[in-house]
Amino acid sequence: MIPSILFTVLTLLEHVSAVVTTKPNIVIMYMDDMGWGDIGANGNWAKETPNIDKMAKEGMLFPSFYSAAPICSPSRASLMTGRLPIRNGFYTTNRHGVNAYTPQTIVGGISETEYLLPELLKEAGYKSKVIGKWHMGHRRDYLPLNRGFDEFFGSPNCHFGPYDDVETPNAPVYRDDTMIGRYYTNFTIHQGLSNLTQIFIKEGTDFIEKQAKAGNPFLLYWTPDANHQPPYASEMFWGKSRRDSRYGDSVMEVDYGVGVILAKLKQLNIDQNTLVFFSSDNGAEGIAGKNGGSNGPLLCGKQTTFEGGFREPGIAWWPGTIRPGVVTPQLGTTMDILVTAVGLAGLDLPSERVYDGIDLFPVLSGKVESIERPVWYYRGNELFAVRVGRYKAHLWTWSHEHYDFCPGEYVKDVTTPDQVNRTANPIVFNLDNDPGEKYTILKGSMFKEAMSLISPYLQKHRDTMVRGEPALNYCDRMVMNWAPHGCEAIDYCLKGPTESSIKLCGWDH
Numbered sequence: 001m002i003p004s005i006l007f008t009v010l011t012l013l014e015h016v017s018a019v020v021t022t023k024p025n026i027v028i029m030y031m032d033d034m035g036w037g038d039i040g041a042n043g044n045w046a047k048e049t050p051n052i053d054k055m056a057k058e059g060m061l062f063p064s065f066y067s068a069a070p071i072c073s074p075s076r077a078s079l080m081t082g083r084l085p086i087r088n089g090f091y092t093t094n095r096h097g098v099n100a101y102t103p104q105t106i107v108g109g110i111s112e113t114e115y116l117l118p119e120l121l122k123e124a125g126y127k128s129k130v131i132g133k134w135h136m137g138h139r140r141d142y143l144p145l146n147r148g149f150d151e152f153f154g155s156p157n158c159h160f161g162p163y164d165d166v167e168t169p170n171a172p173v174y175r176d177d178t179m180i181g182r183y184y185t186n187f188t189i190h191q192g193l194s195n196l197t198q199i200f201i202k203e204g205t206d207f208i209e210k211q212a213k214a215g216n217p218f219l220l221y222w223t224p225d226a227n228h229q230p231p232y233a234s235e236m237f238w239g240k241s242r243r244d245s246r247y248g249d250s251v252m253e254v255d256y257g258v259g260v261i262l263a264k265l266k267q268l269n270i271d272q273n274t275l276v277f278f279s280s281d282n283g284a285e286g287i288a289g290k291n292g293g294s295n296g297p298l299l300c301g302k303q304t305t306f307e308g309g310f311r312e313p314g315i316a317w318w319p320g321t322i323r324p325g326v327v328t329p330q331l332g333t334t335m336d337i338l339v340t341a342v343g344l345a346g347l348d349l350p351s352e353r354v355y356d357g358i359d360l361f362p363v364l365s366g367k368v369e370s371i372e373r374p375v376w377y378y379r380g381n382e383l384f385a386v387r388v389g390r391y392k393a394h395l396w397t398w399s400h401e402h403y404d405f406c407p408g409e410y411v412k413d414v415t416t417p418d419q420v421n422r423t424a425n426p427i428v429f430n431l432d433n434d435p436g437e438k439y440t441i442l443k444g445s446m447f448k449e450a451m452s453l454i455s456p457y458l459q460k461h462r463d464t465m466v467r468g469e470p471a472l473n474y475c476d477r478m479v480m481n482w483a484p485h486g487c488e489a490i491d492y493c494l495k496g497p498t499e500s501s502i503k504l505c506g507w508d509h
């Protein structure tokens, strides 16, 4: 009798401790408009990202890590859902192949039928916080606390401005569910000088400390937007970059933040139980000029489906589990983070929907060198390109007829100013030899090899695609941030239009 009770108790204990130790904390560091070539680990000449580079040395560097979109809102929606924008609805059908996002006039937001990462992890007891830029809808139903997060500090919108609060409201800043001020007027950004990144760093370390003390597994989604134009930095870094730009200063400051957060994990002795991913929402923006970053040798940038638009810095860090200093050949995507995290939490993915991410744990833990998988390059409602292995096939090409998304770069038949349908005769590149997409492969044995690898994935993708309802078609000045929740308490509500002027949004890129 006694031995059997003891046995049961021991098994129970064992079970409990196994469950606890197999639930690592998840930290996602997601930069804004930072390019592949902005970090020292990927060859940036200024070498001003010592903390990010150290993270890569202590962890795993993915030279081929991809976003799900070349623009912020759909990229973020895919990070949080593990699904392509075409499935989760973060796209528009107003015009063929254009990018859409969530300006203050957007009516929609991330669909209620999507499961976000914090919502899924909650079932395994995780506490979650998002810090920085949300960008998945600013109307109340779409805000972080109504979509699974326990805490929020930051803004639902970009830090565009300053605005006059008459024609356009300055973007609100929230703590959790309540507005506490606005960018520019209360949270100062003045000629590229701001303390916001420092505030975001402190919010991050405070949250980590609180959850570590309480013994909760946690998800921290840390997404400062200082690198988005107009970039900003605090006095600690203002004017310090060798790159001689505010953008360079802002990169130095987010790099500093990466160092502070990783040091906090080590100090609390939870680094061996925390998986940290570092990436960016889309490539550096060519038209931003000096206010934008670097995509290294990659073609074009933000807004486009060339490598400069989609390929991001990618680092995974988990001391004790990820072998230090590995540069992996694995093609990764930001959507893999959700799938990997859900698996590590001991949960199953909802079975009734398609996930575009894959579980990277076998690669992170060194059990498997790499997993073959496709990478999809959508621009709006159209699939522009697909990569499998070393080959990428362009089904559509487009830079832009009005905007110079590829400044100083021109590749014949590739950076076409107009949308060109190449589906019948795709343009192929071997990205291992030609990451800059300059030497087109149009026929011959290499072309055949590429298409025989890619075609089956493409066929299956098309045959099984179920498109989400497009969430980014309608705009209305009435829905702007005139009077966000909590504005009365701080006496900062603004008077907006009292009548709706809903119309199709005029997306043009």
Ligand SMILES: *[C@@H]1O[C@H](CO)[C@@H](O)[C@H](O)[C@H]1NC(C)=O
Pocket: 180, 181, 182, 185, 186, 490, 492
């Ligand atoms: C925020 O700024 C506005 C405009 O300058 C000001 O009226 C208000 O008092 C400030 N609110 C807080 C909470 O600092």
Ligand SMILES: *[C@@H]1O[C@H](CO)[C@@H](O)[C@H](O)[C@H]1NC(C)=O
Pocket: 188, 189, 190, 193, 194, 195
């Ligand atoms: C940033 O914080 C420092 C220290 O509190 C303060 O002196 C400075 O005025 C702040 N700068 C801005 C731009 O808010």
Ligand SMILES: *[C@@H]1O[C@H](CO)[C@@H](O)[C@H](O)[C@H]1NC(C)=O
Pocket: 421, 422, 423, 424
């Ligand atoms: C692009 O070309 C393919 C193959 O010729 C064709 O099936 C498809 O309808 C075209 N797409 C559009 C939007 O014109």
